Amino acid sequence: MTAEAVQVIARARAARQTRSLVVTVVLAVVVFATFCVSLSLGDFKIPVIDVVKTLFGGGDHATEFIVNTLRLPRALTGLLVGTALGLSGAIFQSVARNPLASPDIIGVTYGASAFAVFAIVTLSLTGVAVSAFAIAGAVLTAFLMYVLAWRHGVSSYRLILIGIGIGAIATSITSYLLTKARVEIAQQALIWLTGSLNGRDWSNVRSLAITFVVLLPFMVFLVHQLRILQLGDETAYGLGLRVEVSRLGLIVIAVLLAAVATAAAGPIGFVAFVAPPIARRLTRSPGPAMIASGLLGALVVALSDLVAQHAFGDMQLPVGVVTGVVGAPYLMFLLARANRVGSGG
Amino acid sequence: MPPPSAVASADPDLAAAPARPQRRARRTTLVLGLIGCLVLLILVMLLSIAIGSKQIPLSTVIDALRHYNESNTDHVIVRSLRVPRTLIGLMVGAALGLSGALMQGVTRNPLADPGILGVNGGAALFVVGGIYWFGLSTLTAYVWLAFAGAAAASVAVYFLGSLGREGATPVKLALAGAALTAMLGSLTTALLIGDVDTFDQFRFWSVGSFAGRGSDVAAQVAPFILVGVVLSLFCGRVLNAMSLGDDVAKSLGQRVGLARLFVAVVVVLLCGAATAAAGPIGFIGLTIPHVARLVTGPDYRWILPYSMLLAPILLLGSDVIGRVVALPGELQVGVVTAILGAPFFIILVRRRKLADL
Numbered sequence: 001m002t003a004e005a006v007q008v009i010a011r012a013r014a015a016r017q018t019r020s021l022v023v024t025v026v027l028a029v030v031v032f033a034t035f036c037v038s039l040s041l042g043d044f045k046i047p048v049i050d051v052v053k054t055l056f057g058g059g060d061h062a063t064e065f066i067v068n069t070l071r072l073p074r075a076l077t078g079l080l081v082g083t084a085l086g087l088s089g090a091i092f093q094s095v096a097r098n099p100l101a102s103p104d105i106i107g108v109t110y111g112a113s114a115f116a117v118f119a120i121v122t123l124s125l126t127g128v129a130v131s132a133f134a135i136a137g138a139v140l141t142a143f144l145m146y147v148l149a150w151r152h153g154v155s156s157y158r159l160i161l162i163g164i165g166i167g168a169i170a171t172s173i174t175s176y177l178l179t180k181a182r183v184e185i186a187q188q189a190l191i192w193l194t195g196s197l198n199g200r201d202w203s204n205v206r207s208l209a210i211t212f213v214v215l216l217p218f219m220v221f222l223v224h225q226l227r228i229l230q231l232g233d234e235t236a237y238g239l240g241l242r243v244e245v246s247r248l249g250l251i252v253i254a255v256l257l258a259a260v261a262t263a264a265a266g267p268i269g270f271v272a273f274v275a276p277p278i279a280r281r282l283t284r285s286p287g288p289a290m291i292a293s294g295l296l297g298a299l300v301v302a303l304s305d306l307v308a309q310h311a312f313g314d315m316q317l318p319v320g321v322v323t324g325v326v327g328a329p330y331l332m333f334l335l336a337r338a339n340r341v342g343s344g345g
Numbered sequence: 346m347p348p349p350s351a352v353a354s355a356d357p358d359l360a361a362a363p364a365r366p367q368r369r370a371r372r373t374t375l376v377l378g379l380i381g382c383l384v385l386l387i388l389v390m391l392l393s394i395a396i397g398s399k400q401i402p403l404s405t406v407i408d409a410l411r412h413y414n415e416s417n418t419d420h421v422i423v424r425s426l427r428v429p430r431t432l433i434g435l436m437v438g439a440a441l442g443l444s445g446a447l448m449q450g451v452t453r454n455p456l457a458d459p460g461i462l463g464v465n466g467g468a469a470l471f472v473v474g475g476i477y478w479f480g481l482s483t484l485t486a487y488v489w490l491a492f493a494g495a496a497a498a499s500v501a502v503y504f505l506g507s508l509g510r511e512g513a514t515p516v517k518l519a520l521a522g523a524a525l526t527a528m529l530g531s532l533t534t535a536l537l538i539g540d541v542d543t544f545d546q547f548r549f550w551s552v553g554s555f556a557g558r559g560s561d562v563a564a565q566v567a568p569f570i571l572v573g574v575v576l577s578l579f580c581g582r583v584l585n586a587m588s589l590g591d592d593v594a595k596s597l598g599q600r601v602g603l604a605r606l607f608v609a610v611v612v613v614l615l616c617g618a619a620t621a622a623a624g625p626i627g628f629i630g631l632t633i634p635h636v637a638r639l640v641t642g643p644d645y646r647w648i649l650p651y652s653m654l655l656a657p658i659l660l661l662g663s664d665v666i667g668r669v670v671a672l673p674g675e676l677q678v679g680v681v682t683a684i685l686g687a688p689f690f691i692i693l694v695r696r697r698k699l700a701d702l
Contacts, residue, residue: 099520148691160455161635161694165687168628172683175552179677181543194534222614270527277520306495317535324531328524332505335517335524 020283027295034302077200078206079298084261086297089272091254094288096156102273103258107167109267111141114170120189121181131263138259195268195320204264211260227287268320274327281334300327357489382654389661393431429560434661436570440615442656443577445630451608458631459560459616466529467498477543488621553626566618566639573614581646606641628683632690
């Protein structure tokens, strides 16, 4: 390679990295702004400045109570759930090398839903017990999926197909349980199935935060390998990657993230599906834009919850109703625009 | 993507492809397989007419078909309940199998099911809207609503996916479809959460069932499905060319954009009508083409007819079982299909070398 070519490549790479960085910083700022706005709104409105002051420990007694005790747990749960879903979606889509793959579509969340609906409808459980069932469902589904897909290693394609199969069973069990239940209980199950942040408290935040802290080092380590894995199994083998080990590790992380998020807020739809492609298109990153995906997931959930809580007057909708409406049009806009400027895809 | 070892020991059929006699033998096997499927399908149809929640002796069933007597209740059951139901199962199955194969071919994505064009999402939203705003509750009304919703949604998806200078690329179509489905799903849930009565009716439609569909529903959807089936059997060659990628297809003289539009229209006809008749049944359109592909290899001229026959076998078989296992009630066909079909599908996926898309 001539020195000139090296320079051109270096310049292009630098431009992309700058863009990634700028996008990430802007996203972080927007997420924080949305977060503060959501803390300031409610029955008792607090100016955003006071919210920021309170967050950094400088508010008076009343605002401190309202912000830190009443509103913060819900907002934080939303942020963490969104981040978890965004990251989980990014990992799934890269491992499967398929933009349609996400924990929603591959069946992990369907497994969680079937278990949770069983807990709500048949065992009449509520609260933490339902969450426990959801986690159990997600982990069991993922475990079955992986074991059944194993045959001299796991090919992504087989993993996806088996995921679809298991997901189909779980979905039909869910709809069957819904038709068997009394309509009021089925309605309650529907709200859980939609995904809601109503009444979330510090215990939810704590479990999410612990998961993040535990998983973070593994994530940092494995995401690096994800880039190689994305080149296809053969190439990755050729480059000396232990493909099966890395893939298993990544899937475990993605499943745990999706499971914990689902347990905390129900299977909020479409966040995991919609965040990674938007992040990719914004950063123009060739690989999975992990940080941007996480931030976008958080943003979609935070914005959706803002809309769900305050845009319909007295009626508080579950957040999952809104995520589709918030995320989808933007993705469609990006799809249309990206192609007009010529970068296909 | 097969591991390296699988590439080395490639399919012997493939290695010997140029040899004429072998190819002819393969074709004979495939034709025989197709005939076998047809026989199986006819058997399942007969079972579906003969078996039901009310036990009717076989001789009476045959009598009802040959010398119909209006005053005999058993005859009426066979003629006005079981026969239309079987016909609907046949049509819905064929339509879902075909549209699934078409959709996976045109998007080149193994995860694409006919619903990915927004068909199910649109149909569901319109049905819910009809119940919520107009208080509709008859199946015949649902049929038109579902069909209108399916058509509207897929037009929107196709339009969104084809914005920009490259036109409707597979990835854009798939993403646009999934995104719009997400949006429609949100709107549907918003209506359902606000209103218990609507939800109460909707949950029975959305599970996917043939119960209570009479000859009127069959007559409503039959023309669409017939036209769709005929058109789709012409798509094999086009899909084969497109499966090589857009550029190769173009260089082979294929008008890619036009072909894609044509396939999309056929999918809407088929899947829209099927969803209208039986509610959203997800599993069949997604998996049956993969099963067909395991038998036939990647040639769409064979995948399409195999999908068309295999899907109704599974669907009608599940419907018969659903009617028998939960007497006196019945299990909805959508539930049984997945619970029966999915393990079988998983075994197949594990057993055979996968034909990649």
